[in-house]
Amino acid sequence: MLPKFIVKFFTKAGRYFILLRRAFTRPQSWRVFGRLYMREIDDLGFNSMGIVTFLSFFVGAVVALQMALNLDGSAIIPKYYTAYATRETVVLEFSPTIIAIILCGKIGSFVASSIGTMRVTEQIEALDVMGVNSANYLLLPKIAAMLSFMPILIMTSIVTAIFGGWVAAITSGTCTSAEFIYGLRMPFDTFYVTYAMIKSEVFAFVLVTIPAYFGYYINGGALDVGKASTNAVVCSSTIIIILNYVLTQTLLG
């Protein structure tokens, strides 16, 4: 016999993929889908803009300060490398991965608790009994909205983080604005941007579908909604961290 936790894992994974298969069907009504899509763009996308810009600015600033600190004392490496190193860190790791994990907390808990509340108040059954494919109705607009908006969030994050780095570098006197900009314009592997986009799309998919799964299969009451949304955040951020390793290894390794 297989150990119980392995059986449990595969049962859950199986249910997750069944849910996805039901979600990826043609919407039953395009006019309803269109409205839901616009609402999700607003709820999941625009509503995350604020936190993403705010955090990116400060983390970008900290990254630049750290880089300056590391390069300090080295006589050979010129100051403008601060900008170069900040750019590489932000594009490769900070924006796609850290922002995705932060969004797990924000979007993940929102998705899990809103779908979970619909489950415990029988709203999902109300959809099913009418003949609405509830998985498609609830998940597809969210997935579509997140996949289309995530690149915008990540690009915004990259730009503000670098801007934060620039502000930190010149206010701390690490280098001049001209030096920083010179560093930013050093040779650039464009594949890094592709890599960042691939990562963010994968993470965007994870951070909507995993919490949606947790919410969709809730059994119980309001208390379980809270538990499910905590579990959803933990689970989706863990998966993102593991996938980050796998993707980095396969795409850059």
Added chain:
Amino acid sequence: MLQAINICKSFDGKQVLKDISSTFDAGKTNLIIGQSGAGKTVFLKSLTGLITPDAGDILYGGMSYNAMSEDEKNNLRHEIGMVFQGGALFDSMDVEENVMFPLMMFSSMSRSEMRDRVDWALRRVNLPDVQRKTPAELSGGMKKRVAIARGIIMNPKYLFCDEPNSGLDPKTSIVIDQLISEITHEYGMTTIINTHDMNSVMEIGEKIIFLKGGRKAWEGTSAEILEAQNTDIVDFVYSSPILKALKESKLRK
């Protein structure tokens, strides 16, 4: 007309429905009564297709559910209206959007035609002028009425109501009961209502099924129920002091 044939259902090895068969006529209010935990909700959800029974079949107008193709099942769903125990209104929509929802999904009506139809349904349940309110702004009785309006918007052949008057005061309960009964007769729907309210039974019960521990323990009409000899049903009916007094006064005469 709707027929249940030998319906069985277990959850985790515990048998909740034990071989239940019955016939529900069109244009009549059919009641399912029984104590809390008797299996009423599970039975009702089995009749709507929300729960798949382990064994047995359901005939909708003579058509076997087990023999239906996916398309036929989907068409059948549009002929089913359901009022859930808690109303199950969509929190994210106002009253008009809630009632209009099935039309949005499945009809090709224009916006103004849908509006007219919604106005008709809301007038039918005596709730004019609440279109712009959200479910959170409604009282329990109003929620139930909106749920009924949503249930009848597609002109269903089958109407299922899970405890439509639980949590309501006696007067509102009677109003809701009367409303469902009127609609049933007016449109010739096959209506099946779960309840544990003896008032409803006496008021609108044309056919009554009594469930006990997952088994059909009795069935008959409201006229017969007071005379029934079956000890289970006698126990259930006369657990209400008012009915007990009524019976005693009747016997004295």
